[in-house]
Amino acid sequence: MSTKPPSGTRDFLPADIKRREYVMGVVREVYERYGFEPLETPAFENIETLLGKYGEEGNKLIFKILRRGEHESSGTADLALRYDLTVPLARVVAQYQSELPKFFKRYQIQPVWRADRPAKGRFREFYQCDIDVVGTASIVVEAELIGAVSEVLTRLGFADFRVRLNHRKLLSAILGSVPVELHESALVAIDKWDKIGPAEVEQELVARGVSPHDAGRLVGFFNVADQGGPSPVPEASTADEANRSWLERLRIQFPASAGAAGELAQILRLIEGTAAAGRVYIDPSLARGLSYYTGAIMEITVPDLAGSLGGGGRYDNLIGMFLGRDIPACGFSLGLERIIFVMNERHMFPDQVAQSAVDVMVTLWAGAAATPDEAARGATGGREEALALAATLRRAGLRVDVYPEADKLGKQFKYASSRRVPFVAIVGDDERASGTVSIKNLLTGAQDTLPREAVAGHISSQRRQTPEDS
Amino acid sequence: MSTKPPSGTRDFLPADIKRREYVMGVVREVYERYGFEPLETPAFENIETLLGKYGEEGNKLIFKILRRGEHESSGTADLALRYDLTVPLARVVAQYQSELPKFFKRYQIQPVWRADRPAKGRFREFYQCDIDVVGTASIVVEAELIGAVSEVLTRLGFADFRVRLNHRKLLSAILGSVPVELHESALVAIDKWDKIGPAEVEQELVARGVSPHDAGRLVGFFNVADQGGPSPVPEASTADEANRSWLERLRIQFPASAGAAGELAQILRLIEGTAAAGRVYIDPSLARGLSYYTGAIMEITVPDLAGSLGGGGRYDNLIGMFLGRDIPACGFSLGLERIIFVMNERHMFPDQVAQSAVDVMVTLWAGAAATPDEAARGATGGREEALALAATLRRAGLRVDVYPEADKLGKQFKYASSRRVPFVAIVGDDERASGTVSIKNLLTGAQDTLPREAVAGHISSQRRQTPEDS
Numbered sequence: 001m002s003t004k005p006p007s008g009t010r011d012f013l014p015a016d017i018k019r020r021e022y023v024m025g026v027v028r029e030v031y032e033r034y035g036f037e038p039l040e041t042p043a044f045e046n047i048e049t050l051l052g053k054y055g056e057e058g059n060k061l062i063f064k065i066l067r068r069g070e071h072e073s074s075g076t077a078d079l080a081l082r083y084d085l086t087v088p089l090a091r092v093v094a095q096y097q098s099e100l101p102k103f104f105k106r107y108q109i110q111p112v113w114r115a116d117r118p119a120k121g122r123f124r125e126f127y128q129c130d131i132d133v134v135g136t137a138s139i140v141v142e143a144e145l146i147g148a149v150s151e152v153l154t155r156l157g158f159a160d161f162r163v164r165l166n167h168r169k170l171l172s173a174i175l176g177s178v179p180v181e182l183h184e185s186a187l188v189a190i191d192k193w194d195k196i197g198p199a200e201v202e203q204e205l206v207a208r209g210v211s212p213h214d215a216g217r218l219v220g221f222f223n224v225a226d227q228g229g230p231s232p233v234p235e236a237s238t239a240d241e242a243n244r245s246w247l248e249r250l251r252i253q254f255p256a257s258a259g260a261a262g263e264l265a266q267i268l269r270l271i272e273g274t275a276a277a278g279r280v281y282i283d284p285s286l287a288r289g290l291s292y293y294t295g296a297i298m299e300i301t302v303p304d305l306a307g308s309l310g311g312g313g314r315y316d317n318l319i320g321m322f323l324g325r326d327i328p329a330c331g332f333s334l335g336l337e338r339i340i341f342v343m344n345e346r347h348m349f350p351d352q353v354a355q356s357a358v359d360v361m362v363t364l365w366a367g368a369a370a371t372p373d374e375a376a377r378g379a380t381g382g383r384e385e386a387l388a389l390a391a392t393l394r395r396a397g398l399r400v401d402v403y404p405e406a407d408k409l410g411k412q413f414k415y416a417s418s419r420r421v422p423f424v425a426i427v428g429d430d431e432r433a434s435g436t437v438s439i440k441n442l443l444t445g446a447q448d449t450l451p452r453e454a455v456a457g458h459i460s461s462q463r464r465q466t467p468e469d470s
Numbered sequence: 471m472s473t474k475p476p477s478g479t480r481d482f483l484p485a486d487i488k489r490r491e492y493v494m495g496v497v498r499e500v501y502e503r504y505g506f507e508p509l510e511t512p513a514f515e516n517i518e519t520l521l522g523k524y525g526e527e528g529n530k531l532i533f534k535i536l537r538r539g540e541h542e543s544s545g546t547a548d549l550a551l552r553y554d555l556t557v558p559l560a561r562v563v564a565q566y567q568s569e570l571p572k573f574f575k576r577y578q579i580q581p582v583w584r585a586d587r588p589a590k591g592r593f594r595e596f597y598q599c600d601i602d603v604v605g606t607a608s609i610v611v612e613a614e615l616i617g618a619v620s621e622v623l624t625r626l627g628f629a630d631f632r633v634r635l636n637h638r639k640l641l642s643a644i645l646g647s648v649p650v651e652l653h654e655s656a657l658v659a660i661d662k663w664d665k666i667g668p669a670e671v672e673q674e675l676v677a678r679g680v681s682p683h684d685a686g687r688l689v690g691f692f693n694v695a696d697q698g699g700p701s702p703v704p705e706a707s708t709a710d711e712a713n714r715s716w717l718e719r720l721r722i723q724f725p726a727s728a729g730a731a732g733e734l735a736q737i738l739r740l741i742e743g744t745a746a747a748g749r750v751y752i753d754p755s756l757a758r759g760l761s762y763y764t765g766a767i768m769e770i771t772v773p774d775l776a777g778s779l780g781g782g783g784r785y786d787n788l789i790g791m792f793l794g795r796d797i798p799a800c801g802f803s804l805g806l807e808r809i810i811f812v813m814n815e816r817h818m819f820p821d822q823v824a825q826s827a828v829d830v831m832v833t834l835w836a837g838a839a840a841t842p843d844e845a846a847r848g849a850t851g852g853r854e855e856a857l858a859l860a861a862t863l864r865r866a867g868l869r870v871d872v873y874p875e876a877d878k879l880g881k882q883f884k885y886a887s888s889r890r891v892p893f894v895a896i897v898g899d900d901e902r903a904s905g906t907v908s909i910k911n912l913l914t915g916a917q918d919t920l921p922r923e924a925v926a927g928h929i930s931s932q933r934r935q936t937p938e939d940s
Contacts, residue, residue, distance in 0.1 A: 003564040005561075012508075012510040013566060014507035014576070033864045038491070040487055041481050042476060042479035042481070043479075043595060044476060044479070045475075049471070064535065065533050065534065065535055066534040066545075069530070073545075075536075075544070079476055081535075091475075095473040096481070103873075103874055125514075138875050140856075140875075144872060259842070262848055265848025266849070266850045268848065270850055273861040376721075376735075378735025380739050383610055384740050387617070387740050387744065391745075398503070399504075401575070404603070404611055404614075415571075
């Protein structure tokens, strides 16, 4: 029997979890500083809650759970694993209307499951870190979301990310005479600009049914690399220059959509004081596959990753789907797995994340083990001294391991060293006689003998001086 | 369409999550202080990993996931949701043998899913908080586990929990002439002692096939309330007195099991310096339903909860099941949902857990909104000042909400008050003119006008003085 985790899933060993917890800790702290509150929903939903919400392709990728008991043999499903964090949010908003604040600012960091074909960096179980504001159409929200996710990435050490910004209504204006039923398909083709370039986008537009005239016009509109967008945004121009140029061009060419362009201009002004300042680039080619967006849309990219670190936008018609009336909402989702992938590639994790999980290992006294007869009467061969010392050190806030077997001291030291534990505490024959403890610093080799009550302070102060900690 | 979460599952709104995070935070911190490291495994396993591991009853309670794609119509399952945290641990130990330390001390805090009939306090999705030590038969491990879980409960404020302690080999000796194939069934009957009392246990033993002679002998052995065990342990006697009495009785009646009794005596001595001191009671009637235990077994109870807050024991033959060789192991599982249930009933959560998630709300300037024409050119009606102030306060570590709409100030204040936000920051006409910010303390009613750079310090210092914080 295979002992691997199921295809597309991963086991996270302690070193993996430390990295994941580090990133999630930063995400959580920043989201809370922006006034968002946590929400969690069950791993599975009633199947009718999810079916039909993600298009035909999505329906196929939903993990479905077999009915149980007498119905199991029917081979039908009544539950399904969470596919994203937005549909559960919509359900929660409908269910708890009266309990939720007028402006519901929630964050949700939970796994979702999709039966995609597994590939490098594509998993069937992966975490999303979503923030959404439900209940207001104010443009302040877009700015706050962009500010929050930019702050997360900045705090994690990303210095080269860009927030691409567009507006669904501008996209519609740009598409213009392209028939409405082809809009979505045309957007998918334009979304490939970065990957396949203008010539192939034009071909693909025609292949998708766009008239050659419209296809040529669209590619002509977008093919303005000298104006700061798109693909690639010229390194030379600042975000500010590029954005001014685009805004002017949009206003001239699409005066009827001045409101949408104005919203982008307002967002740009509102984020000036936040971590997103200088990072936001208007990009009229940004389409964001999903059809439910109604206003601003955004996506975060870094140069060395195809695809995005996250994205979002305004969707004023979705959250109310279980209520039968529209509720304005805007959200952003950071992809935890991609952030971790890039951070690993770039060695961005601070040293402390890789440090030993243990501050000190207490050795077990190897002398004079209890005989079976003594053991049967409860004799422990002096082991209680090791546990009592461990209890004292733990009360002082240290993370303490106790070596569990009465092996020779050399073997116990070797184990501590292999685990990269910085300190080892010994209560041997001499120490027992004098009521002291010997502490060896495995990084420097220094050994000190101290009264028991001085041990925790000694380790804590040395721990602060150890270069590994800096 | 129902917007409730699926039967047996729950949505956790922000106030719920704060309570859950508080408990999980304490669990995690204590487990780490005891030298345990985190592990996480996927929500689902290949179905053959789980089937047959939990008995016939367990098999029925496993949530099974339908095959996908062309196989969906077959109605068969290839994956199943995690049912406990022990079988995944066994799989992980087999898969990563060479990477794991000789003594693998892992903690795992994750949900498990069981298709039990939902009832008050019984859920289909619930969290377990497991610690296990894999790779040593040392009795030090039992003591460390009992110390760790006792420390968790003590830190959470439980002052009346008891750790019931027994040994599988003593149980076998006590069962004695009861045929081996009836041992498990007899243990189930004895395990009901607390619920149904001695007379009905005796009846049930006979009903389960135990001879009347053995049934009488067993009930006679256990019916020693005056000796500190079991059901109920007399309030008058200390753990120490009760334990000494039981150990003597066991040694006299079952001399061949002196080794097992000695292990219990050693555990009692080893935990003396830990948070478990005075809390551990030998209870020869403790059976712990599961058949895989091989040594010490333990369970934690509080007077006002039927059932336990957690339990565990030594199981030296289970972890190696995927490897084909035995690996000694011992573990303990705390039930998060039951701990939270009792803490809620007893009002044990500290005040800060119920506090507002936001330190200060920045109001949005309600004056002179931009005209549509100005807005189309990016005018924000001065809203960028609110966001810039929020950015400054967030940089100082405060959790800051920005009211998103330019409502009248009174309405904005009312909202802050309804959300129990302690401070509101206002940049109105006067403040704009003088470059200041007004801060209103909604708890005291006091209002101060300060230079912008002094605002964060003002709020932080007042926040420390506010009685709500104590």
